[in-house]
Amino acid sequence: MASTETTSHTPDTKEGGDLAGLEAGLDALETQTAQRTAFGRKLLSKALPPIVAIGLVLLLWQLAYHFKVKEHYLLPSPADVGRTLQEKWLEGTLLDYVWTSLSRGALGFLISVAIGTPLGLIVARVKVVRAAIGPILSGLQSLPSVAWVPAAIIWFGLSDATIYAVVLLGAVPSIANGLVAGVDQVPPLYLRAGRVIGATGFNGVRHVLLPAALPGYIAGLKQGWAFSWRSLMAAELIVNAADLGVGLGQLLEQGRELQDMSWVLSAILLILVVGIGIELLLFAPIERRVLRSRGLLAKS
Amino acid sequence: MAATLTETAVDKSTAVDGSYAARISHVSKSFGRPGAQQLVLDDITIDVAPGEFVTLLGASGCGKSTLLNLVAGLDKPSAGEIEVPGGRPALMFQEHALFPWLTAGKNIELALKMRGLAKSERRDEAERLLELVRLKGAYGKRVHELSGGMRQRVAMARAIAQDSQLLLMDEPFAALDAITRDVLHDELTRIWRETQLSVLFVTHNVREAVRLAERVVLLSSRPGRIAREWEVDIPQPRRIEDSAVADLSVEITEQLRGEIRRHGQH
Incomplete structure (x- = not known):
């Protein structure tokens, strides 16, 4: 029976195992096989362009130094800056400076997350609150947080509280706004599908709304970190007191007081490296992972 | 196994005893502000028997998706009543919505x-x-x-x-290619017979409606009214290319075209 069926031109495949086989074939045909590029090649294509770019910047810098665009004490060479960094490293204080700033930045950021997250959720979900403070919240993002420093100094004096206040005022709005944007971008279909399966009220928020808004929220966190770090540097530059720990901002300010350009450039470089480093080592992998798991990352 | 399937197939078509998986009685729905209301559904009455497979067929603007939303409880009718005794119905969309x-x-x-x-x-x-x-x-x-x-x-x-006792399907295969859709029709028929669910399936594809359903309900457009119903007594499993399916599809398509033509006349 089975053999005649397979040779026949009009097999009776209306029901039974043939459907399963047909379906398995369709599934196999339509499933894409992920192609993985070799690790070494990926590294080369990712790492080479920025290395070349940095090399070019250093070259231009060196040329400007060589042709004395500015006096050497105004424009030291890359090697001079490297030497200054080396001296500070050998003094053993460099990591302390970095750590002081980094721990302040991290603590400020975490507090901002703890405040910005519920704030963003309330603004996104409660119409009245949104109408009331939504515009203010996004407006605050365009206010440079350094503008808060004088006010914070008057309130809290030259203290850690001033530094944290400035960091919070910079980071909280951007984290909250990120979450609001994330919630706004949730496709209504997900919310409908959630309601159909019975995920309403708290369950709807917990199982549908929040996970759906995660990519926007992470983008907000990333921006929140950038704002934390910037605000922190603004605050450290100005809030300079003997009993406060020396962070990178204070280091920068000391360089300026001594009119030591390579010191100043070293500090700027460190601030940049820490800011970018956190973004690359912490946020970029998390973001990539979330996007990839949802198939939102275009494969290059 | 096959015997029990045909048995249930027989006794579920007799819903005279008053048992039903969904009862839509005299349901109307309008949208818009009071005074400038647009009637989308007008006096729709459909009973879906336990285990029955009903397709709602209609051109654009017949309000078939609106009707499904009402049955799913995602919206409320302006008039009439909807009873779904089996609890919250399940709903499948055109998009997978996973x-x-x-x-x-x-x-x-x-x-x-x-x-x-x-x-x-x-x-x-x-x-x-x-x-x-x-x-x-x-x-x-x-x-x-x-x-x-x-x-x-x-x-x-x-x-x-x-x-749930009732599965609502809102053109779930409309976005699929023809080969896949054909296979999923077979799949849905098999699963429906295995689970004995009641299905209310919305489509604008006449062949699909006939291929799947025990009963096809044709809705007219603007407002959606029940134009006609057909019992489909072609034995399952069917094929979309079966001549019996084709014949009934021609008949229904004629009626559907007549409904659509009326809208061009004024």
């Missing part, structure tokens, strides 16, 4: 969790449902790793996971 942050298996488990199934039983039940839609081994797959047809089958498994 959550991309969960795996295929976890999507199903979320529906099981919302239904109140104990945590220890969810995994096994999800695996069982995946097996029902012939996706054994897809438990850990992400939604974007699945093809369009596989996604709709996971969506079907999630809908069945709700353990």
